[in-house]
Amino acid sequence: MPAFLLSRFLQSAVLLVIVSIIGFTVLNLMPGGPLAQYGLDPGMTMDDMERLKDQLGLNRPIWVQYFDWAWRLVQGDWGTSFRDGTPVLSVIGRHLFATLLLMGSSTVIAIAVGTWIGIRGATHRYSLFDYVATIGAMVALSIPTFWFGLVGIYVFSLKLGWLPAGNMYTIGDGSVLNYLHHLIMPSVVLALVHIAIWSRYMRTATLDVISQEFVKTARAKGVTERRVLMKHVVGNALLPMITLAGVQLPSILTGALVTETVFTWPGMGRLFLDSLGYSDYPVVMGLLMFSAILTIAGNLIADIVVALVDPRIRLA
């Protein structure tokens, strides 16, 4: 186990270096740069631009900039945003809550609805419900999320006027109810894909359990079907649920990006798009590293949990 951990950690470290190099290169390949936002300002002269580039260290060779950035990162300094001069970690921190709220509620919805659909589909196999759920899941995976969001806004905000078209809360009304009201549409839209994946998974897991001898035995002994199902299905599903959650950690950034854009949600996805738009390199790099670390950590945790729980899997 320790040897396995060590090797995984080493691999992860190498991976992070690769990720950061690719990210830095791609970012710097992008013409324009952080000063492009002032390109239309009639009062900014070329001299001003050159001076600012010097002051921001953008005139140095790319590799010097990279090593400078990497060396600071190793020392725990994530740099400061070009845009507002605040430390990158605090910029990320300020947007974390909104994203966590959105991801959290959508995950709850996905697991709740997905579990229900999955189990019902398995217990009513080949029923109309099962077919609709099967096809529905595939279609759900095929709908462009941003489009689904747009249709949602059209129907529920513009036509029916039931739900707000965007934002996390109304200014001056920070009540829980107000948050919930704003949360409904984006979290459902975001949950759609996960409901699809999760319901398929639960269906299979339930079918596995149903077909097993001990369930038949239990049923014969007069234990109610519901209790048997709940006990075994949930028991068996716990492990993959953890794995899935681990693998989905990084989607804190990617998963929410589209939804946050459409619903003007003040989270990390928006921050990422905004920062990319302003070529705010330190923040973009910070978000990338944050996401990479989450990905790697997610995989690592999933691996370890699986290894701990399932002795059949030999650790490489």
Add this chain to the structure above:
Amino acid sequence: MTTLTATQAPVRWWQSRVMRRFVGHRLALLGLVMISALALICIIGPYLLPYDSLYIDLRARFAPPMTGQHYLGTDPLGRDIAARLFMAGRISLLVGFTAMVLATLVGTLVGVIAGYRGGWISAVLMRTVDGFLSYPSIFLLLALSAALKPSPMMITVIIAITGWMEVARIVEAEVRSLKEREFVLAGRMLGLSRMHIMFREILPNVTGPIIVAATLTVARAILLEAYVSFLGFGIQPPLPSWGNMLNGAQQYLATAPWLAIIPGIAITIAVSSFNFIGDGLRDALDVRNDTL
């Protein structure tokens, strides 16, 4: 890396194969019919319509669907949406398909080499795969399409760049498990070249998973094109694509909702079709790897 396959194993949700085959095959057939019909309409449709997809007529702006001969209405420049939808379909499908071919080629190449050679070559290749995978693909897409001039070919390449890793992973795992098999060992003993063994002996045995992955890659590529073009970074006007038809639709959501609804439905149909087909193929070819 046994751990890797083990990680993903529990996510599979298609283990009761009999049922899945049953549904899957029907769905696959449906998918095949849907995508063929869509492709056919996109190819011949423009010849049947009285409008050119690029012709701007400001007097006919924002005509709702079913007005006169504008069956699907017109866009903010008075162009016929049906004509644009079909032309856009050609482009979106072509981009999706070509991106898939590129991604599959690269992914297969990397996968076969990494899987067969092992050692440091594999380590470098597969860590690079991991590296690419740990990015939000939207980041690579946006940054690259900003860095390079967004011609349709370039968008295709960029989408391929963000989509080859899954194929590589699948192929690598398969090849690794195959390379100690008797037929490979026999080939080695016969003194066959490495190239020959890799691409003539092993590769044919991996086609199943590759085909499945390729089908799902098309679906993904179409979605990505749509998203990138929606954000304005993809296919550039006046050339229509399903994605860039949606670009700007949000602005007219209240007054001209058909601008947003119609292309979205086309995308959903196309992507569902490929997902249906991929799912069916997976059953038929008995592929157990997950690519979702």
Add this chain to the structure above:
Amino acid sequence: MTKSFGTRAGYSRRHALQLMAAGGTVGLLGPQLLGKPAFAQTPPPAPTGRVVVGLSQEPTVFNPLMPHLEVDDGVDFSIFDALFRINPEGVIIPNLAVEVPSQDNGGISEDGLQWRIKVRDDVRWHDGTPFTAEDVKYTLELIVNPDFRAWRTTGHALVHDITVVSPTEITWRMEVAFAPYLSFLTETFIVPKHVLETMADLNENAFNQAPIGTGAFKWGKRVAGDHVELVANLDYFGEGPYIEQLIFKYIPDNTVLYTQFRSGDIDLVGQAYITPDNYAEAATLADRVVTLVPKASVETIYLNMERPQFKELAVREAIYLAIDREAIIDALNYGVPTVTETFMPKQSFYFNPELPKHEFNLQRAAQVLDEAGWLPGADGIRAKDGVRLAFANSTTAGAHLREQAQQFIQQTLAEIGIEMTIANLPSAVMFGDFWALSQFDTAMSGITYLIGADPDVTNRFHTKAIAAQGGRGSNNAQYSNPEVDALLEEGSRTFDPETRRAIYFKVQEIVRRDLPFLPLFANTSVFGHKAGLQGFVSNSNTRTESWHAAGWYWA
């Protein structure tokens, strides 16, 4: 609490001009003369209520001397004061200064080199420390401090020998006479010396995140990615504030911005404003005031004059003739913007109304090209001496109205054998080197030519401002005309408004003839606010709708 309530007289342009010419007289009347119409209601005795301003970009820079965008201006104008302000009529009026210096009142020496400014003695920073001329000196020196990431330094770099004569008086010497500087000072907000002196780092410090100014509003808090909250400064020396809370809310999508205005979540639509397609509907909303406000920017197609296609005037004229501007304005932009022939904002005193009128005439365009020897080739595209009349047009990707105009123009040009391709870029790419170093064939954008309200356009049209040829400005069209150069040099040395007016009329005439850019229309914003919000006045001479939030109040 001292508040000055002055007469609220309406101003005619003539009156404003007299004042401008007279210079100092305005100073005596104080900062309440912000061109405000008289209202039936009177402001409340103590600040009450809250105003939420919706913005499509997020204000993030709160040190007004550091590089920032239009959206940041709204916050800066509310928290800080400058020596002078510029009112909606384009008249410079005192803010922290007691009077506006001029050659007439002796504030500026006859040669334009010696400046003497008297500042108020009744101003306190938000932390209670009195404001003095030392703060002005510190501010002007900070801008040119090489360690400080300053915003614009044009003009400031010419200032030398800054001397604080007394806490209420400061003098300096200019390297050369530079008339636009007065206007630049209206956008140079004064920062507190006693606070910034204690900061270890000039660029990254606590002040930037919780600024201290002298303005009508004090810093409240910021919820990153969402909003900035300011609160009333009860000790403000000038008029107002009448509202307790001023909130700048970030709503990144124009559609949502409008939806929230309609639903009443925001009280005032700020930066990016109401999109033209929503104007008609917005105008019918109950309890909302929706107005068209001319902007300082002109929608233009820049022609890169160094491209072989555009060297010939006939080509530029023909393309201009082949653009159906009326259709672009009326159909694509819902009649919101207005026609213009020049870079000068229409509301400016320096606007030349006598320029030749544009005409959409495809036949005439074809004829001009035929006569100049640009004849259709085998592919139907005109060419001359091996140069095809083909070019790319670039604009910001995702700017829907511009993209529509582009495609419309493309179709019209194709009819007379001109090939225009579309190559749009994200704004972060477009306005980098691509724009600055003139790497485009043609570019479409809304361009602001003036800094503040000063008519000086050296930066845009002087030969020395061609960055692509080693110059230091933003002459992105690479336009070069010695006659214009000479006029511009004369204009920046001249202080008298009437003389300058003649100079810039001439400049506009020549530029209109040379067509280094094709003016499409004068940009117009659709402003909207709740009917109950009183005291709201727009000001095209500033970059923000919130230039005078101090005067806002609820009826």
